[in-house]
Amino acid sequence: MNALTDPIIVMTCSGIGKPFGTIAREATYCVVEDLRKEETDTTCLSLLVMGDEDAIRLVKSHRCIAIDGCPSECAKKNLELSGAKLAASFRVVDILRDYKDLKPQTVTFLDEDGRRLARLIAERVALKIDELNRGGNP
Amino acid sequence: MSEEFYQTAADKFIFTVKKNLLYAENDVWAEIKDGKAKIGVTDFLQRRGGDIIFAELPKKGSNVRRLEEIVNLETIKAVLSIESPFSGAVTEVNTVLNDKPELINEEPYGGGWLVTIAPSNLEEDKRQLITAEKYFELMKKKIEDESRKDKE
Amino acid sequence: MMSAPKIGVVSCSGECCVEGTISRIATRLVLEKLRPGNTVTICLPLFSTGEKGERMFAKYFPTIAVDGCEKRCTKNAIEKYSGKTARSIMVSDLLKDWGLSSLGPRRELNEEGLKAASRLAEEIAAVMDDIFARSRP
Numbered sequence: 001m002n003a004l005t006d007p008i009i010v011m012t013c014s015g016i017g018k019p020f021g022t023i024a025r026e027a028t029y030c031v032v033e034d035l036r037k038e039e040t041d042t043t044c045l046s047l048l049v050m051g052d053e054d055a056i057r058l059v060k061s062h063r064c065i066a067i068d069g070c071p072s073e074c075a076k077k078n079l080e081l082s083g084a085k086l087a088a089s090f091r092v093v094d095i096l097r098d099y100k101d102l103k104p105q106t107v108t109f110l111d112e113d114g115r116r117l118a119r120l121i122a123e124r125v126a127l128k129i130d131e132l133n134r135g136g137n138p
Numbered sequence: 139m140s141e142e143f144y145q146t147a148a149d150k151f152i153f154t155v156k157k158n159l160l161y162a163e164n165d166v167w168a169e170i171k172d173g174k175a176k177i178g179v180t181d182f183l184q185r186r187g188g189d190i191i192f193a194e195l196p197k198k199g200s201n202v203r204r205l206e207e208i209v210n211l212e213t214i215k216a217v218l219s220i221e222s223p224f225s226g227a228v229t230e231v232n233t234v235l236n237d238k239p240e241l242i243n244e245e246p247y248g249g250g251w252l253v254t255i256a257p258s259n260l261e262e263d264k265r266q267l268i269t270a271e272k273y274f275e276l277m278k279k280k281i282e283d284e285s286r287k288d289k290e
Numbered sequence: 291m292m293s294a295p296k297i298g299v300v301s302c303s304g305e306c307c308v309e310g311t312i313s314r315i316a317t318r319l320v321l322e323k324l325r326p327g328n329t330v331t332i333c334l335p336l337f338s339t340g341e342k343g344e345r346m347f348a349k350y351f352p353t354i355a356v357d358g359c360e361k362r363c364t365k366n367a368i369e370k371y372s373g374k375t376a377r378s379i380m381v382s383d384l385l386k387d388w389g390l391s392s393l394g395p396r397r398e399l400n401e402e403g404l405k406a407a408s409r410l411a412e413e414i415a416a417v418m419d420d421i422f423a424r425s426r427p
Contacts, residue, residue: 013335014303016314018189019214021333025305029397044304046363049338070189071240074335093189093240096214104214108318149296149330150347
């Protein structure tokens, strides 16, 4: 946990079957470790899914942002099921539509297009975090 | 097996074929009602193709010939060209897919329908289609062939 | 339908720690390189939200749970929703047994981390071979 009293918790699906899951994971790390390091934190989606008390307490007591790979929206759904304060959600597959030239192909290790897309998504999430911290939305 | 669908499992994937539709061997389904044909892609095609990012649909009123490309579905891996099973005029287009192409993956036989065509040679073109039962058998064979290819 | 025998490999992919990343990469290496025809990866988030195919597979086929840490989210999820796992691997224990540490940040493994992932992948593949051998008549 960082020093701020009300960090935003960024959760990712980390789906293992598609590039989207790896991109969502990298985008999350980009937000919580690079772009908005002081204002955010993350925890394992698996912990939430299995009802870990600490994880549930964390997402219920802080605003959360879900970064999902695909329309299955596993992170968003699990946050909602846990009673989290879901402030925003993003899907890699939606943002990919804005960047037709990017064709991420790999899953295990991201290729260049995957990394670029992850960064682009992270930047959008970072802007959302700024908006939330200025008092916009819940 | 449900009342509405034939289904088969391969690994973790469950492939469904909706009963009471007609099918083209290239994985397109057709529902004929009041002389018009609503078409879409099968569960098998959407699963093999992957998440659909864009659906490029024809304009309402445009004409199409049987086996001519009518829709392009772009996934992260490839562009899938969907051939029309009918000649005729496009009377309706599922414009919801412009914003939600994932409906093709989520509801291939329902909300993911593509277009409706007023066929100009309905009976003749219909004869080229197969029943759901036959398509189900064909699909199982396609799955088996792919599985054998993966093994090699 | 004739096909190669399959085993489901389910990884925790834990985002919080490097062991989660190692689990994830090792599982992918098994799928892509070591046992490509025999491995089915189950996506844990999808599995947990009730995806029918993932749960059915885990119910009827042997599964190996690969967990990063002692919380054992993967093993617990499979046992909760589908049934007993064929084998359960805890990465943090294995790494300790192998005397491995300093494997890189959770986001991107360093050279030692990649070696650990490869070694874990071999371990998973060996477990798969053992399960296949035991299930032969």
